[in-house]
Structures are given as C-alpha cells and as structure tokens.
Amino acid sequence: MNEKILVIDDEPSVHEVVRAYLEREGFIVYSADNGLEGLRLAESKQPALLVLDLMLPDLSGEEICREVRRRSDVPILMLTAKSAEEDRVTGLELGADDYLAKPFSPRELVARVKAVLRRTGGGDVPLVEHLSFDGGALRIDTSRREVVAGDRTVDLTPSEYALLLALAQYPGRVYSRFELINRVRGYDFEGYERTIDAHVKNLRKKIEPDPARPRYVETVHGVGYRLGAKPS
Template identity: 60%
Template sequence: MVQGKRILVVDDEPAILDVVRAYLEREGFAVETAPSGSQALITFARWKPDLVILDLMLPDIAGEEVCKELRRQSDVPILMLTARTGQDEIVEGLALGADDYVTKPFSPRELAARVRAILRRAQGGAAPLVDRMSFGGGALVIDTVRREVTVRGEPVALTRTEMDLLVTLARHPGRVWTREDLIARLRGLDYTGDERTIDAHIRKLRAKIEADPKSPEFILTVWGTGYKFGGTPGAS
C-alpha cells in the first residue's frame, strides 16, 4: 500500500502547494511543503519523506542543485516539476537522479497517479526471477538482488528507474517492447504521462552501459515500435 506514505512538495508558488497538498492528502498521503530549496533540505532531513516532488524554479537554490544534494544523501524517489519541455532539458533532469518529471501546467490527478506508481515501484513487487544476469561474455552483469550493475568489470551507478528499465528489458532478450508496454510495466496502468520519458531514460541508460551509445549492443531501437534487448547471455 502506498497510502500514508510521506510526500514532500517543494514549490515557490503557494497556490500550487495548496492544490497539490489537498489532492495528495485526499488520496491518503501525508504531505509537508517547502517554498524554497533551503527549506526543502531542512524539512527533508527532519521528516525523511518517502518521495519528493521538486520544482526546478526555486527562489534561492536551483531545483537541480537541490536534486543533487538529495541524491547525495538518499535514493529517495524524486519527481521533478518543470515548465521546460525540451528533450535535452528532460534528459538533464533525469541524469541528476530524478525518477520522473511532470510539466507545468499539470493535472493533480496525473501527478497523484505518478506518485502512486513511483512508490509502488520503489517498494518492490515479486521476488526477482533471476538473481544475476550476464551478457556479452560478462561485459554487462546485472545483480537484481543487490541492484548492482557492472560494465566491463566496472561498477555503474543507475537510478532506480534506469535499473528497473534495464532489468525489464534484460529478462526478455529479443522481445520487442512498445513505449506503452514499458510505461505500463514500470509505472503502472494508471500512468498517463508522455512517452518521451521512456526515450529519455533509454538515452541515459545507453550512455552508461554501451561502449558506443550511438551503435548500441544491448538496448536496441525497433524503429516505429519501441525497444528490445539484444545482449547475448554469457558467463560472468
């Protein structure tokens, strides 16, 4: 159950704080708000929320810097609020460690759906089908229990969403996934977000695990459809 989980909402617009607080509390969440980056960090340290909704345009500390600091302290899920819709800006936000983003103006219903989906994913589902997967003669090793990935013998840090995406693809080599399939698997059937989120996560994941992200070995694009995992299983 995700009801009762603690949500910290960070935004400098009082109207947004009021609306988001009211909607999330109606959904059964406990909510604290912060109107600035500095107050967000203080509240986070004191309250230990289960998820942070973070505006990028803050009056004192940029939301990106707040995200970096939160990620240094914790792997708490972070959902960014932004008025920026460019692909590069979305990728940049995800690269900082955010799990998802919502563009302004936004629907409180959609925001709550994304919060529920992220929290369900964070608390985990069924036990892993495979504890350890190896591909490309050990070039890529995925430990699903420790949630660790090594690439050519070196550990690689993945965000929660990147790890979930990689495991989903790697467990089904050769299967073609549409963006809608991946959204439903990763975020739940009640997710109504932009499919570009998947593309952004794929781009960042390739940059971390592929020897040449422009000519990937593991995460392959199926033009007009979606993605598939092309790695060949091999001993680690």
C-alpha cells in the same frame, strides 16, 4: 503506508493542496519553499519521493535535481508551469522519474506518486533473482535491486531500473517504445517516445562501456529497443 514525501515548491497554495491530498492517502509530507531548504530536508528526512518545482527563488529545479541525483536515486516527480515537451524531456534527462504540469489535478498527482513508488518497490516480481550477461560483465540482482556493470555498481533511478529489467527479462526481444512505456508505467501517452529515449540515454551513460556504441541497450531502428547482450 507512512511513506515520506518531500514537496519543494514556492507556492503556499501548492503546499496546502498537495499536503491535504497526500496526507489523506496516509503519506507523511514535508515542505520546503526554496531549494536550499529542500536539499537540507532531502538529506535529513530521507523521503521516499520528491515533488519538485522547476521554478524556485534561489536554486532552479534543474540544479536541485542534479544535486539530488549526485547523492541519491530517490524518485523525483517534477511539478512545474514549464509544460513544453522540451522542458519535460530536459527534466527526464536530468534524472526525474515523472513530470506533471501546472495547473494540475491533485488526484492525478496522488496517482502519479503512487505509480512511481510502485516502480520503486519493483513492480511485478521477477522470475529470477540474478541476471547475468556477457560472461558477468552486466549483472542484475533483483532481490537487492543492484546493477553491476563491469567492476562498478551503478546507481539507477527507479525508471531506469524498470526499463533495464524489462529488457533483461527477455534478452534479444525487441520492445516498441509503447510496450516499454507501459512496462515502466507512470506516463501519459503523449510524448512517450521522447520519454523512453531520454531514459535510454541516461541508462546507456551508466551501464555501457561506450554509450555512443551501445552493446547492451541496442536501438532497433523503426521499432524500439532490445537487450543485445547474451545471458551467461
């Protein structure tokens, strides 16, 4: 496997447990006990995934998440004592891909890391390599995991990409939030509606000409979402 994981947390016990379980599964683990060191390692080591605590002595996890998202679409798993639903949704809206509350099961953390990395790798193989909608206004190259909206190549997190791909493979079909959470994968059932809504909000900001009046990711009230654009 030999994929690199960066753990940013100020608790030595967390580093010890997470390192032991991840290295047992073949991962290479780097550690930082503060935000500035974490950002430095994220830049120099180019990890496949970040495990990020929200409560750090210098920078907050939210600040780190914003800065990482400004530079990269590396998957982020937030690990924190903030377990309220609103804190979880805030983390997802900042661009995190998953959220695990302390105290946590090390085995569950390993499972979630693997699930997020599977999404990063693309999950199920799409039926076609190139998807185009609205006369080419929205294009998806699945072989390169590249999305172009208008004349812009947009950077999507793994969860945002998986969500868009699920909708794009069957345009016009209405997906319930429960169906989408299973396609995106990696989350508990509890709070799944807010989880999907947070990813849809972020996705619209990136691909819609006017996020307030979406033409691609449409809401079907009382049911879920669909891709409203026509294939081209």
